[in-house]
Amino acid sequence: MRIAIDAMGGDHAPAKILQGAVEALALLEPGDELILVGDKAVIEQHVGAAIAGKPVRIEHASQVITMDDSPVEAIRGKRDSSIVKMVKLAKEGQADAIISAGNTGALVAAGVLMLKPLAGVERPGIAVTLPAKGGFVMMIDAGANPAAKPAHLHQYAVMASLYMKALRGIEKPRVAILNVGTEDEKGTQLVKDAKELIKADASLNFIGYVEGRDIPKGPCDVLVTDGFTGNVVLKVIEGWSEALVGAMTKELMAEGPELAAKFQPVMGRLMKRYDHEEYGGALLLGVQGTFLKVHGSGGPRAIKNAVGAAKAAGRLGINAAVEAHLAPKA
């Protein structure tokens, strides 16, 4: 498997991203190859010695899309950026998987606009994992497609169910739709129409509506929503966790540094459980190849785990399963 890594994307690029790539070498099997995409001189300076003689090649890209760049403008204007080059590699069949911690908007725009959708898929969706009791909930879509239609939500349910089955061995993942209540009459027309489509698909294990409040309780394996709501939910969770932990740290320091020090390991264990670096990134489901978005603040471990996830996704044949399910039958 040929796995391309965006060496220039993310808050800790290039040093920590490249460190992660070097650590990920331990996961490679015979025939696997890493492709580091970015400024050749910079990459060689950082990890030239570490990758010598290893199955790694460098693909030079002279530009970088920053977090401040406007997504669509950036992928149009910066044709020689690491993101555009990396997605091109996937498009041209030169990479089987691509991994980046860079500008999410630009990455998704590049993925959606440049990569071929899988046969039968109308819109790609971003599947993210939210920590929950007993494991995690896979929420889809986290922002690829803000103006979703009922048929898109049905396809998300299918794709994420196949992904969860492959990833966790759950025979019939429990599928729910995110809604403002659990009663039948609740919600928008989108939610109601999507419900009918999902309920009617006998291959899916639909369990009903789930409210935002109950997500941490792990009421379902797959949580379907439109990209606007999903993106807002993901960001609210992130912002709220940060705010709560920040406020707690401040209160602890006010109480005395001794208590703060004692609290350190507790906080550490807690954060580990809520740590996005564990999950190998968000998967853009519905496009050719394997497309993983790592959190912008992701470090070496996040990159290494993303390489592991990419290999798993490839091995599990998610895309073939999606096409077998959704492609129009001849």
Next chain:
Amino acid sequence: MRIAIDAMGGDHAPAKILQGAVEALALLEPGDELILVGDKAVIEQHVGAAIAGKPVRIEHASQVITMDDSPVEAIRGKRDSSIVKMVKLAKEGQADAIISAGNTGALVAAGVLMLKPLAGVERPGIAVTLPAKGGFVMMIDAGANPAAKPAHLHQYAVMASLYMKALRGIEKPRVAILNVGTEDEKGTQLVKDAKELIKADASLNFIGYVEGRDIPKGPCDVLVTDGFTGNVVLKVIEGWSEALVGAMTKELMAEGPELAAKFQPVMGRLMKRYDHEEYGGALLLGVQGTFLKVHGSGGPRAIKNAVGAAKAAGRLGINAAVEAHLAPKA
């Protein structure tokens, strides 16, 4: 001012709700009256002695809408419930303000379906306060109107701005729209069209889009969104806070009860800052009278603060200001 309180609504009804009503007597001025709505015998049993000789009267209601009741069915089927009776009092001009900690869906349905909208208001919206740096952010709509149109979002901006001005003395409250990014091209058509309407209204201080992640930083005074997204955001914040605090408590207990005990006051201070009981409830903006929804878990303090908020809203003349702004000019 005649303020009706639903004695039967909420997790701690009737005892704690009635205790709150008794405590709220301290806030009454000459001419004010509390109306306790619910089972007369139960109310008298709990607070008969405490309200004797005070400006309080009881309005008997033989039924209770529970948290499990389906909202629309409940308000149709339970015509003698405390919620329906209370909203009727407001409708018939017998109460100036109504307060309940009961079934949110049923309350809002009763409010929207039974109460007269203010002149010029197309849809009522629920304004909730989210704790944020430097005070709070008033988010509207938190769920009264799941399928909002651009004009509704514009009216929310107007109503919440007038409310924030009256409540906090902010001359030109900063208004933002909740979106999946801050760039111009981001978001749904609803968000884009609402932006044009709000930007074009010179009476509003529009500052642009705000992402879910940034809400705790207090980037705006008024945050406008549709009722579906707003309701999901509110519930995600609630569920996430609970989950984080729960996980932390568990980790602390594992570390040893001594550390847990030391941490108690820190947690107490933190929770106080994030405490919904402080804010006097969510206001249903856009209907005749003052309509306050208190959190289901609200106790005496929440009820007392809601009475204070109702008196403030009445004194501030929010509704008259909204009508002056939105009513069609003759």
